[in-house]
Amino acid sequence: MEKAMDFTTLEIVQKFPNSPVFHLFLNNPSRHNALTLPFFSEFPKAISLLDESPSVRLIVLSARGNNFCSGIDVSVLDVISKPQQSNDAGRIREQLYRQIKGLQESTKALEQCRKPIIAEINGACIGGAIDIVAACDIRYCTEKAFFVVKEVDMAITADIGALQRLPRIVGFGNAMEMILTCRKINGREAKELGLISKVFASKEEMEEGVRVIAEAIAAKSPLTVAGTKQVMLKSRDLTINQGLDYVAVWNAAMLLSDDLDESIAAHIQKRKPIYAKL
Structure with missing residues (x-):
């Protein structure tokens, strides 16, 4: 790439020299790649960096460790639930509104990126992670992957994209059932619902399968x-x-x-x- 940027929650990798396919890894495996405040700051910047690079034609979004992402970290919920001290209820709510809009930039960045983005999902894909993969262009997973829209169980109305994008992917009724029950959905059911394009037997098979697909797309105009x-x-x-x-x-x-x-x-x-x- 033409310029580099250091990230604490992400890693950009070009696996093969001269390949136009670049990999963006969620890189906080000790926390199951939970979405922290630094992530929400870094993710749109990383997507923009890849989008602006002429060397990049396609982005593969995946994760280090055994789980794709465990959702929004509780530290983020703690911050946004305790706005700056003020006696003005209107100003408190306006601040919260801006904080939520800031979090939404993480999923908007995926759709605003000109380059196609493929999600590789292994292990847990929970809560805010589904908001992210729903904004990707194509999604693949392993048989070990599972999906949970967790926000209702956390007394939260999901607010970074799942409620808007998921019904368009799996249908209104299926999305409503997933979101309200917060039940675990395995990779096979996710494929039947249309959330996933293909399920691979292992992480290694998924990586090879996605490599072939990504290189084929990247070779097009x-x-x-x-x-x-x-x-x-x-x-x-x-x-x-x-x-x-x-x-x-x-x-x-x-x-x-x-x-x-x-x-x-x-x-x-x-x-x-x-x-x-x-």
């Missing part, structure tokens, strides 16, 4: 991949006709590119296309 992600996310919130109009405007601006010329030339010459960095 980066301009087209970024545009497809943008159009799909935007169309999610539009009517069909509005979405069609949006993609027409997008392609009117982006279709006539060097990537299109290279794709046609490669097809005619029966070779793999070589695209410039984004």
Whole structure:
């Protein structure tokens, strides 16, 4: 990458030299990668760093240790439940509102990133972790993975994305049942619900399987991949006709590119296309 940044809760790794696939690890395994206040500060910065790097075409989000993430650390709940001293109820609530909006930047960053993001999930994926993976573009897991939307059991209305994104992924009724019961869902059921695209027998098989998929996506036109992600996310919130109009405007601006010329030339010459960095 063109520039480096030190993180305390995250680690950026390029596993293979010259590969456009970069790995972003949650890196607090002694706490089962719980989401601490430093995480919420560092995560949007790490995503932005990867997004801005021309060397990066795809991001794989995974975790060090045996568990993906145990959710929001209790220290975060302690901080936001004790706002600065004030006798003004309005100012106390406005401060809490800004704190919650700040936490939401962690999941918004995933959708705002131009590069596709694949989540690799092993072990526990609990509470706030589901908010994060729901904002990723593709999700894979192992047979040891399990998912729990935990917030209702903690007397919290989930507020960093699960309530908004999960119903669009698994359906309204399934999401409501998951969220209100807080029951544990294994990888196989997560696949049946549509939360997961594929379940792998082991972490090693998942890493190899995702590597193949990630490299294949990263070999495609980066301009087209970024545009497809943008159009799909935007169309999610539009009517069909509005979405069609949006993609027409997008392609009117982006279709006539060097990537299109290279794709046609490669097809005619029966070779793999070589695209410039984004």
